[in-house]
Each structure stands twice: as structure tokens, then as C-alpha cells.
Amino acid sequence: MIPRRMDSAGRRAPRARPAKSPVSAVRALLPAALVLAGCATTTDGRLRLRGMEIEGNEEVRDRQILDRLALEAEDGYAWDDERYLDSMLFERDVPRIARIYRAFGYYHATLDAVSLRWTPEGDGVVLTFHVTEGPPTILEHLELTGHEDLPPSVRSDLRAALRVAEGRRLTEDDWDATKDGLRRVLRDHGYPTPRVEGTVRVDPVANTASADLRLEAGTPARFGDVLIDGLEDVPEPSIRAEIGIEPGAPYSAAAVEDARDALVAAGLFSGIEVVEVPRPPDAGNAPDGRGVVDLNVHLDEGNMQRIKLGGGFATEQERQQAELTARWEHRNLFGGLRRIVWNNRFGWAFNFGDPEHIDLGPFGGTSLTFRQPRADDLRLAFLASLKYEAEPVSPEYSTHAIQARMGAERTFRDRTWSLGLHNGVRWVDLWNVSNPEAVAEVPYLLYLLDAILTLDLRDDPLQTREGHYVSLLLRLGVDPSGGAYDDDPQRDFYRYVLVQQDLRGYYRLHERLTLVLRVASGLVLPFGDESLAPPDERLFSGGANSIRGYPFRRIGTWFSCPDDEADCEERVPAGQSVPPAGGNTLWEFSAELRVDIVGGLSAAAFFDAGNVLDGAFRTVYPESISRFHPSVGAGLRYQTVVGPIRLDVAVPLQDDPRLADVGPVAFHLTIGEAF
Numbered sequence: 247m248i249p250r251r252m253d254s255a256g257r258r259a260p261r262a263r264p265a266k267s268p269v270s271a272v273r274a275l276l277p278a279a280l281v282l283a284g285c286a287t288t289t290d291g292r293l294r295l296r297g298m299e300i301e302g303n304e305e306v307r308d309r310q311i312l313d314r315l316a317l318e319a320e321d322g323y324a325w326d327d328e329r330y331l332d333s334m335l336f337e338r339d340v341p342r343i344a345r346i347y348r349a350f351g352y353y354h355a356t357l358d359a360v361s362l363r364w365t366p367e368g369d370g371v372v373l374t375f376h377v378t379e380g381p382p383t384i385l386e387h388l389e390l391t392g393h394e395d396l397p398p399s400v401r402s403d404l405r406a407a408l409r410v411a412e413g414r415r416l417t418e419d420d421w422d423a424t425k426d427g428l429r430r431v432l433r434d435h436g437y438p439t440p441r442v443e444g445t446v447r448v449d450p451v452a453n454t455a456s457a458d459l460r461l462e463a464g465t466p467a468r469f470g471d472v473l474i475d476g477l478e479d480v481p482e483p484s485i486r487a488e489i490g491i492e493p494g495a496p497y498s499a500a501a502v503e504d505a506r507d508a509l510v511a512a513g514l515f516s517g518i519e520v521v522e523v524p525r526p527p528d529a530g531n532a533p534d535g536r537g538v539v540d541l542n543v544h545l546d547e548g549n550m551q552r553i554k555l556g557g558g559f560a561t562e563q564e565r566q567q568a569e570l571t572a573r574w575e576h577r578n579l580f581g582g583l584r585r586i587v588w589n590n591r592f593g594w595a596f597n598f599g600d601p602e603h604i605d606l607g608p609f610g611g612t613s614l615t616f617r618q619p620r621a622d623d624l625r626l627a628f629l630a631s632l633k634y635e636a637e638p639v640s641p642e643y644s645t646h647a648i649q650a651r652m653g654a655e656r657t658f659r660d661r662t663w664s665l666g667l668h669n670g671v672r673w674v675d676l677w678n679v680s681n682p683e684a685v686a687e688v689p690y691l692l693y694l695l696d697a698i699l700t701l702d703l704r705d706d707p708l709q710t711r712e713g714h715y716v717s718l719l720l721r722l723g724v725d726p727s728g729g730a731y732d733d734d735p736q737r738d739f740y741r742y743v744l745v746q747q748d749l750r751g752y753y754r755l756h757e758r759l760t761l762v763l764r765v766a767s768g769l770v771l772p773f774g775d776e777s778l779a780p781p782d783e784r785l786f787s788g789g790a791n792s793i794r795g796y797p798f799r800r801i802g803t804w805f806s807c808p809d810d811e812a813d814c815e816e817r818v819p820a821g822q823s824v825p826p827a828g829g830n831t832l833w834e835f836s837a838e839l840r841v842d843i844v845g846g847l848s849a850a851a852f853f854d855a856g857n858v859l860d861g862a863f864r865t866v867y868p869e870s871i872s873r874f875h876p877s878v879g880a881g882l883r884y885q886t887v888v889g890p891i892r893l894d895v896a897v898p899l900q901d902d903p904r905l906a907d908v909g910p911v912a913f914h915l916t917i918g919e920a921f
Contacts, residue, residue, distance in 0.1 A: 292330040294370030295319045302358070302377045305415075306350050311375075314346050315339045319373070321844045331373065343375055349418040353450055354380030382415040386454040392461030396435075403431045404461075416455050421446065428461060433499035436466040438524055438539050467497040467537035470525060476545040479578055480514055487622045488512055489543065497539050509545070511661055512624060514577060517546030550578045556888070560916040562790050563909060564797035565606065569593025583624065585617040595638060599909075607644065607678055611635030625657040629668070643679040643827075645782045647672055651694070666698040671726075674782050690740065690780060695722040704752060708889055710919075711760050715750040723783065740780045742772040750921055758842040764921045766792075766856075768832040784828025785858050787875070790914035791921065792834055793854040795877020795898035797908060802828045802858045829858040836921065846885035852920075853878050854896070876900055877912075889918045 298319040300308045312319075316335040320328065340357065347355030359376040388410060393401050407427035409420040425442045432440035441462040448455045469491050474482060489505040506520050525538040554573040560566070572590040579586050592610035597603055613633035620626045630652040638644040651670020658664070675689040697720045704713035721744040746768045753761045770779040779785075788796035834856035842848045855876040879896030894914040 296370035297372040351415040387456035470538040470540040516548035519544040562914040563912040567595040764836040770830040785832035794896035831859040
């Protein structure tokens with residue numbers, strides 16, 4: 247809090263009080279309103295509070311004031327609880343308005359009146375506080391002392407931590423954040439017990455303030471003993487390596503926080519407590535005269551076996567699906583922190599918009615994954631997996647696949663970077679093929695070598711407000727059999743390199759407003775004498791998580807008849823093209839503006855575009871070049887424990903005769919953000 251202010255002569259000034267507001271008249275409104283409420287009251291005489299607002303405010307927003315009041319109004323949604331006008335809470339909030347304004351730097355703000363009005367439906371009232379803000383208090387002078395003898399890097403970080411500045415309005419939140427930030431900087435630079443004191447002098451006549459900040463860094467320190475208790479089945483050497491703090495290392499609060507985060511990320515404990523214990527001076531200092539800080543780490547081991555069951559339903563244009571999921575996990579199988587995960591997923595897809603082809607068939611799979619971390623580094627692990635899956639690659643065909651692979655994965659200390667190297671084999675068989683000219687209904691075998699790089703700087707993977715995310719996949723795929731399946735080796739002998747990248751940026755424009763940008767691309771480069779990618783590796787776009795104005799994977803390469811191939815029209819009618827069978831080049835761009843409305847409800851407006859070509863940056867079908875498939879739309883999200891339930895409605899902006907059967911509006915209902 248900002249201390250008691252002084253006048254320009256240095257004398258203690260009387261507390262600034264708002265002009266006398268008609269509080270007694272305001273309070274008298276309540277019983278009068280209750281008498282007149284009629285149908286707006288409940289059987290016990292309470293008055294429903296349908297809304298609250300502030301009138302007369304300019305700089306301080308309604309929500310900044312209303313969130314600090316004891317009274318709460320209904321949000322106006324069907325699922326919201328009923329709330330009522332409580333006279334006791336009202337009387338507490340009347341003087342609180344001026345106090346809130348002082349916290350935002352307005353020492354002359356007054357509450358002039360309070361009014362009630364009926365809602366148009368007559369089922370409750372809206373409470374309005376009428377205020378006058380007055381002039382703000384500007385910080386005229388700021389002095390920081392006690393840092394003069396500290397190293398230059400520390401002094402620079404201290405200046406960067408200042409949230410208050412001369413010439414700006416002085417608020418309590420910024421003042422408190424400044425003091426907390428200065429303490430954090432000193433602790434991060436090796437001073438475990440810093441003191442930060444401040445004094446603010448306010449001149450209520452001139453509406454200015456001056457502030458002093460005094461620092462006492464204290465004695466720098468080193469880490470001492472790291473004591474761990476509470477372990478039963480989890481090996482202590484692995485946990486010490488995860489903590490990563492060695493006795494004698496320079497003290498840093500950031501290192502303590504990183505250790506705590508690493509223990510949480512390990513996923514082994516239900517309770518984690520890390521306590522710093524500075525040694526008293528008479529217990530001895532480090533050899534260089536620094537103090538010593540011991541760490542007491544108390545851990546409660548969690549349940550190593552976990553079972554999760556779930557289900558879901560999703561719908562979008564031309565596809566609706568229901569599915570069930572089951573997961574079993576053991577996080578310390580036979581000791582050594584060996585982890586095994588068994589995932590199962592089964593569902594059925596439909597297209598209720600096409601009465602002749604309603605049943606799209608089953609999908610799902612089962613996978614068994616084994617992870618063995620290194621004993622002295624849990625972030626380096628050997629991985630092995632076996633998986634079966636049946637998935638619709640596109641509306642034109644589906645695949646059965648069995649895959650076995652093994653490799654290694656490295657997550658770096660700050661857990662933002664990860665690198666994986668994997669290799670294995672994948673057997674694929676096609677079924678439900680509706681276009682045999684574009685996709686051969688024959689099985690094939692692939693050897694895959696993958697390198698995966700991920701950079702995750704998001705503040706929260708589920709409810710991201712700020713940060714960036716980058717992923718890159720490099721894959722070498724070869725058919726080790728030489729394509730010996732039928733008489734057409736060009737169709738079956740696949741040799742290719744696949745490159746895919748996904749780049750996302752999240753920018754917080756306002757406390758309730760976030761801009762999200764995404765650029766994604768994919769490129770398949772067949773080599774040797776081949777020109778095709780395997781059917782399950784071909785690229786498509788469209789659907790709930792890409793270009794939302796189009797149905798699931800309906801944007802791809804269209805097979806049509808070049809002018810110099812007369813026999814082509816025996817397979818494809820003249821002037822027509824068959825549905826997409828996938829391509830070798832893909833690009834997508836999306837921009838989405840997300841706004842929080844109230845509680846877990848938010849809204850979004852978005853623009854999507856992208857295209858798929860049959861070749862690497864080229865196509866033999868000129869009509870594909872100019873099709874960027876732009877679409878615009880809007881949607882709602884409601885946050886749940888498993889992620890946001892998302893409803894998007896999108897409209898394509900560009901006509902494409904090859905998609906003449908696609909409706910003018912696309913609907914998507916699913917769980918999770920698009921990106």
C-alpha cells in the first residue's frame with residue numbers, strides 16, 4: 247500500500263476525502279426499491295441484481311472497480327446463479343468506491359449518487375454507481391538508493407524492474423509490483439534476504455507525488471545442503487539430478503523455482519515443498535565469506551498407476567463423430583522410473599448431411615508406449631512404441647496401419663526445448679477407397695526416420711495468452727521392399743523426404759483480448775524416379791483445425807485431365823475433376839482474435855487461408871495455383887477441465903467449382919482450440 251501522504255512542505259497532510267456523497271439518501275433507495283419491487287422480488291422479498299455498472303468513469307474501467315466490490319450481479323447467462331441486492335454488502339461498498347479510486351491514483355474521486363433501474367423484462371434491477379474521477383496523481387520524483395555498490399548487471403536489472411516512472415500516474419498495484427520486482431532481482435542475483443522499503447509523499451493540492459525506494463541487498467550467499475525426505479519408491483539420485491542444485495553453487499531464487507518446476511513436471515509427486523533455510527552467521531559461512539542457504543525438500547509420492555476414461559462428440563461440415571477413450575499408465579514400472587502407457591481410442595464417424603452415405607465407418611486405435619529415462623537425467627529417455635490405428639485420411643479413403651518404432655528424446659533444462667530422434671517401420675493397408683485411379687488400394691511398407699524439434703514458450707498450453715510455439719518435423723521414408731506388391735512399382739515404391747513446420751504467436755493486446763497468428767506448411771519431396779507420396783503421408787487442408795470454411799480435408803490436389811492426354815477422359819469425364827487425393831505441398835495461414843467475455847466464456851473472430859498442390863511448389867493443374875481458399879468466421883468457447891468446448895461458424899470467400907457440393911456455411915463443434 248502507498249503510505250500516508252505529505253504536503254509540499256513535508257507536513258503530514260490530512261487524508262483526502264471525497265466530497266460528501268448522499269450516502270444516507272443512497273441507502274434509503276434500498277428499502278424503497280424493495281417496496282416497489284413487486285414481481286421482481288422473490289417470495290422472501292429479495293431483489294434480484296441483474297447488473298452493475300459505473301457511470302462517469304473515464305480512465306478506470308468498470309470491471310476494475312466492480313471486481314473489487316463485495317456485491318456481485320448476475321452475468322446474464324442461463325447457467326448463472328441468481329444473485330440479490332444485499333443491503334449490508336451495499337453499505338460496505340459505498341465508501342469502498344473512493345478507496346478503490348485512491349488505489350488507482352485518483353485522490354479526489356467521489357461517489358455522487360447511486361441509482362436503480364428495472365431491466366426491460368422487469369425481472370430485476372441494474373445498480374449504477376455515479377462517480378466523478380477528478381485529476382490523477384502524477385509521480386513527479388522517484389529516487390532509488392542502496393544499489394550504488396552493486397555490480398552493473400544487478401543495477402541494470404533493478405532499473406528494468408521499476409513499474410513506476412516519473413510523469414506517470416502512480417497506482418498501488420504498480421508500487422507493490424515494483425517493490426516485489428526489486429526483491430526478486432536481488433534474490434535472483436544471489437542475495438537471499440534483501441530488504442526493500444519505500445515512502446510515497448502525495449501533495450493533494452498539486453496532485454503530484456514523490457517516492458523513495460531504499461534497498462538493502464544483504465550478504466550474498468551460496469547453496470548449502472539439499473535435504474530430501476518423503477521418498478519411498480522413487481530413487482533419490484534421479485530426484486537430486488532433477489533438482490540440479492549442487493552445494494557451493496551461487497544462490498539464486500530462479501534456481502530454486504526451476505527446481506520446484508522440474509519436480510512438478512516429473513509427474514511423480516502429489517505434494518512438493520521446497521523451503522529455504524539460511525544458516526545463522528554463527529554456523530559458519532562459505533569459504534569466500536558468503537552466507538549459506540540450505541534447502542529442505544519434502545515430497546509426497548503420488549499414485550504411480552493411473553486410469554482415465556473419457557468420451558466425446560465432434561461435428562463439422564460433412565463429418566460427425568463420437569468416440570470413447572481409455573488410458574492406463576504406470577509411472578514407475580519395476581522401479582527405475584520406467585513408464586508404460588496404454589492408450590485406446592474407438593469411435594464411429596457419420597455424415598448426416600448425405601443420406602446415401604451416412605455411415606463413414608469406424609476409426610480409432612491402440613498404442614503401447616515405453617519410456618526409460620536415464621538414471622541421472624530424467625529429461626533424457628529411451629522410447630519404444632507399438633501402435634495400431636484405423637483412420638480416415640480423407641473423405642476418399644481410409645487406412646489401417648501398424649507401426650513399431652524406437653528412439654530417444656531430450657528435453658532441455660528449462661523445458662521449452664525438446665528434441666526427438668526416432669526410427670521404425672510402418673505397414674499400411676487402404677480401405678474404403680472411392681477413387682482407385684488416384685489411390686491404389688494395395689498395402690505398402692515404410693521405414694521411417696524422424697527428427698522432431700519443438701520450442702514451447704507459451705504461458706499455458708490449454709489457455710494461452712502470451713508466447714510462441716514452434717515445431718519442426720523432418721522425416722525420411724523408404725519402402726524397403728522395393729515396391730514388390732503388383733505390376734506398377736511407381737505406384738508402390740515410395741522414397742521421399744517430408745518436412746512440416748508449425749509456427750504460432752500469441753499476443754496479449756489487452757487483459758481480455760489475445761491475437762493469435764499461425765503459419766503452417768508441409769512439403770513432401772519424392773526422390774529417385776518416383777513422384778508420389780504414400781497415401782497416408784499426402785497433405786490435405788480444411789476442417790476444424792485448419793481452414794474452417796471448408797469440410798474435413800476437402801482441400802487437396804484434384805486429379806483432372808491435361809489437354810495432351812486423350813485417354814485420360816476414359817477415366818475422368820471431360821471438364822470435370824475427381825475429389826482430392828492429397829498433395830505434396832501445403833501452406834496455411836490463420837489469424838484469430840480471442841476475447842474473454844465472462845467466467846469461462848469467450849468468443850473469437852478468425853481468418854483462414856491455404857492451399858495444397860500436387861508437386862513441390864508446383865502443379866500440373868493450373869486451376870490450383872490461384873485458389874487460396876480464404877474463409878472468415880466467428881465462434882464461442884467455454885472453458886472446462888478438459889479444455890475449451892469450441893463452436894466455430896465459417897464462410898468461404900472464394901468460389902471453387904470443384905467444391906460446388908460444399909455448403910455456403912461450415913459449422914465445427916469440438917473440444918480444444920484450433921491452435
